[in-house]
Amino acid sequence: MKPLRTLLSTATLAVALTAGMAVAMAPTASAGTTLKQAAAEKGRYFGAAVATGKLSDSQYVGILNREFNSVVAENEMKWDATEPEQGRFSYSGGDRLVSHAQANGMSVRGHALLWHQQQPGWAQGLSGSALRNAAINHVTQVATYYRGKIYAWDVVNEAFADGGSGGRRDSNLQRTGNDWIEAAFRAARAADPGAKLCYNDYNTDGINAKSTGIYNMVRDFKSRGVPIDCVGFQSHLGTTLAGDYQANLQRFADLGVDVQITELDVMTGSNQANIFGAVTRACLAVTRCTGITVWGVRDSDSWRGTDNALLFDRSGNKKAAYDSVLNALNAGTNPTTPPPGSPVDTNAWYVLVNRNSGRALDVYNRATNDGARITQWSRNDGAWQQWQFVDSGGGYYRLKSRHSGKVLDVYNFSTADGAAIVQWGDGNGTNQQFRIAESSGGYVRLLNRNSGKAIEVQGASTADGGNIVQYADWGGNNQQWQLVRIG
Numbered sequence: 001m002k003p004l005r006t007l008l009s010t011a012t013l014a015v016a017l018t019a020g021m022a023v024a025m026a027p028t029a030s031a032g033t034t035l036k037q038a039a040a041e042k043g044r045y046f047g048a049a050v051a052t053g054k055l056s057d058s059q060y061v062g063i064l065n066r067e068f069n070s071v072v073a074e075n076e077m078k079w080d081a082t083e084p085e086q087g088r089f090s091y092s093g094g095d096r097l098v099s100h101a102q103a104n105g106m107s108v109r110g111h112a113l114l115w116h117q118q119q120p121g122w123a124q125g126l127s128g129s130a131l132r133n134a135a136i137n138h139v140t141q142v143a144t145y146y147r148g149k150i151y152a153w154d155v156v157n158e159a160f161a162d163g164g165s166g167g168r169r170d171s172n173l174q175r176t177g178n179d180w181i182e183a184a185f186r187a188a189r190a191a192d193p194g195a196k197l198c199y200n201d202y203n204t205d206g207i208n209a210k211s212t213g214i215y216n217m218v219r220d221f222k223s224r225g226v227p228i229d230c231v232g233f234q235s236h237l238g239t240t241l242a243g244d245y246q247a248n249l250q251r252f253a254d255l256g257v258d259v260q261i262t263e264l265d266v267m268t269g270s271n272q273a274n275i276f277g278a279v280t281r282a283c284l285a286v287t288r289c290t291g292i293t294v295w296g297v298r299d300s301d302s303w304r305g306t307d308n309a310l311l312f313d314r315s316g317n318k319k320a321a322y323d324s325v326l327n328a329l330n331a332g333t334n335p336t337t338p339p340p341g342s343p344v345d346t347n348a349w350y351v352l353v354n355r356n357s358g359r360a361l362d363v364y365n366r367a368t369n370d371g372a373r374i375t376q377w378s379r380n381d382g383a384w385q386q387w388q389f390v391d392s393g394g395g396y397y398r399l400k401s402r403h404s405g406k407v408l409d410v411y412n413f414s415t416a417d418g419a420a421i422v423q424w425g426d427g428n429g430t431n432q433q434f435r436i437a438e439s440s441g442g443y444v445r446l447l448n449r450n451s452g453k454a455i456e457v458q459g460a461s462t463a464d465g466g467n468i469v470q471y472a473d474w475g476g477n478n479q480q481w482q483l484v485r486i487g
Contacts, residue, residue, distance in 0.1 A: 031330040035311075035322075036069035038329035040379050042284055043351075043484040045070040045107060045151075045291035046329075049263065052076055052096045054301065059316045063297050065104050069380055070151070072109040072262075072293055073097050074303075079113075080120045082142050086134060089141055098149050102366075105380030109262070109293065110150040112157035112200060113139045114184050116171035124172065132176040136187045143191035148383070148403075152196035152230055152260070155188045156181050160201055166213030181217070182226050189227035194402060200232035200262055206242025207251070218255055230290070232262035236304075239267050241275045246282035253288035263295040265302060265309035266321065276311070277324035284332040290486060344436065344483065349386040349402055351484045353379060355443050356477035357462040360385045363423060364465070368404040371411070374421045374468040376457050381486055390426070396433035396449050398426060407432050408455070410470055415451040418458070421468040437473070443480035447473055454479045 032038025039046035047070030054060045064071070075081055076093030083089050101108045114135055126134055143153060159181055161169045168174050181199070188197050199218065204211035214231065221228045231252050242248070249259045261283055266275045283289035296302040300314040308314075311322040344350070352361040354376055362377035363384040379385065386402035398407040401423055409424035410431040426432065433449035446455040453470040460478040461467070473479065 032326070035067045035326060035329065036380075038326055039291070040069060040381055042329060042332045043486055044283065044289070044329075045381055045486070047071055047107075047109065047291060047293035048297050049074045049111075049293065049295045050097055050100075050297075051301065052093050052100075054297075055096065055100060060297055060301070063312055063316055068297075069105065070107045070109060070291060070293060071097060071101050072111045074295075075118070077110055077112070077142070078115065078118045079123065079138060080118045083123075083138055084120050086120075086122045089145070091145060094146070098146070102149075102382075105382045107151040107381060107383070108149060109260075110143075110146060110153040110195070111262075112154040113142060113188060114155065114173060114180075115157040116159070116169065116173055119172075127172060128176060131172060132180065132183070135173060135176070135180070136183055139184050139187040140191045143188045143195070147192040148194060150192065150195045151383070152198050153188055153192070154200040154232055154262070155184050155197050157200045158202065159199075160204075160210050160213050162203055162210060164209045166209040166216075168213075182221065185221070185227050196229040196258065197227055198230040198232045198258075198260065198262075199228060200234065202234040202236055202263070204233055205235055205237065205248065206244045207248050211248055215252060215255070218252065218257060222255055222257070228257060230258040230260055232260050234263035234295075235261050235265075235279060236263060236295070237266045237275055237279075239269050239271050239275075241278050245279070246285055249282060249286045249289055253286050258288045258290045259283075259286060260290055261292040264292055265295050265304060265307070267304075268308040272309075273320040273324040276321040277328045280325050280328035281332075284328070344389040344397065345485070346389050346391050346397075348485050349388055351379060351381055351385050351486055352387060352399075353482040353484055354457050354478065355439075355441075355480035355482065356460055357457055357466065359457075359462070359464065359466070361387065361468065361481070363401050363403055366403060367423070368406070370406065370424045371422050372404075372406075374408065374423060375464075376461070376466045376468065377464050386486065392428060392433045392449075396435050398428065398432050399434060399446075400426065408434065410448050410451060410453075413450055414470075415453070417453065417471045419451070419453075419470050421455055421470060439475060439480045443482050445473060445475065445479050446481065455481070 032041055035046040048068045050071045051074045173180050252259050266272050296310050298312040299308040299310050302309050359376035360379040362375050364373045364375045366384045384403035387399045389397040390400050400407050406423040407426045409422050411420045411422050413431045430450040434446040437445040437447055454473040456471045456479040458467040458469045
């Protein structure tokens with residue numbers, strides 16, 4: 001990155017059902033017609049960097065809402081924007097972006113908590129322990145303020161030097177002590193335990209001295225229990241792509257972290273579409289590559305001036321590069337996570353997609369209260385559609401909502417067919433525990449420990465808002481779920 005880019009309410013809980021009748025066959029999967037749809041079908045997000053001042057531009061917003069399911073602020077969450085005076089925080093720009101994302105089913109990447117550029121003047125005037133304390137306080141305050149609203153934070157940005165040293169960049173932050181990055185990650189984890197914590201940098205696309213320096217840091221952090229969940233590869237590209245791009249992503253993933261393409265743009269020219277497609281295919285080939293973000297929407301929104309480096313031209317039209325990305329996404333393999341016979345990853349977040357309807361298990365109306373009903377809804381990978389499997393022992397799990405922190409619950413310990421599935425505070429009761437039973441084609445059924453019944457979509461509905469209930473396990477398509485890991 002270069003500096004200054006200018007850069008349900010609860011419904012009636014017991015409902016009469018006619019579940020268990022003949023179920024419509026699962027609809028045939030069709031190719032995604034937008035970037036977000038095609039990416040979501042592959043268990044990824046496809047995002048864009050947003051300047052909130054452009055949210056009043058109808059063409060810009062139209063493309064953003066149609067094509068993207070993740071956003072990141074170009075500048076509104078950086079240190080100079082969020083703490084212009086020491087101890088006085090300003091979140092208006094970031095709040096506007098988060099509000100837009102929440103209203104449109106998008107996740108939010110936070111960018112960036114600490115960076116040697118775009119520091120407020122008061123921070124530039126500090127050094128030593130005064131700067132260290134101010135930096136850690138900034139991480140704590142900002143991450144706490146946005147707790148539960150950010151999918152992943154770029155905790156530290158561009159801390160490694162260019163060239164062949166593989167070492168740290170000389171900066172005022174580095175001069176506070178070599179452990180400043182570790183301290184920042186620990187502070188971020190304490191402030192927002194649910195957010196993915198990423199390190200982000202540029203000129204790291206292939207295996208080189210800089211990317212290897214970062215690799216060694218991540219390996220060290222993982223070995224010592226320093227909280228790091230992901231590494232961001234900015235991928236500001238010219239007219240070629242490193243031949244070992246995918247291999248580089250994979251070696252980081254093999255350390256046990258997610259990898260993300262965070263700021264993708266490609267210089268215009270005859271190879272632009274090919275490079276965009278190749279980056280997309282590389283991400284799809286690495287299981288732990290969770291998503292791609294382009295740095296802007298239209299060429300006119302790019303920090304790269306006349307490079308025309310994005311997927312839409314200055315008039316908002318799709319370019320050949322757009323078609324290349326969409327085709328690459330649609331050609332990818334639909335994920336089945338976990339693979340048949342494998343245990344779920346209790347550190348991961350999953351979207352549960354119903355085999356019959358193709359819709360996702362969803363906390364209705366983004367509720368946070370006990371007893372809120374669970375429905376199915378068009379997949380958007382929002383926090384209200386993300387679930388973590390919490391091990392209860394004996395092969396049973398609770399399913400915890402990323403949005404509310406509550407778990408799936410058979411209302412009132414019912415053992416009856418048609419009893420409502422709701423969310424409730426985690427009491428680890430048997431009515432909150434589910435066993436995973438395999439079905440064909442990588443789908444599973446979820447069987448309740450208390451009742452022995454399966455989670456299903458009521459009446460095999462294919463509509464948004466279809467109720468989720470329990471019913472005797474008979475293996476219907478409306479009782480089968482694909483676990484799509486998204487983080």
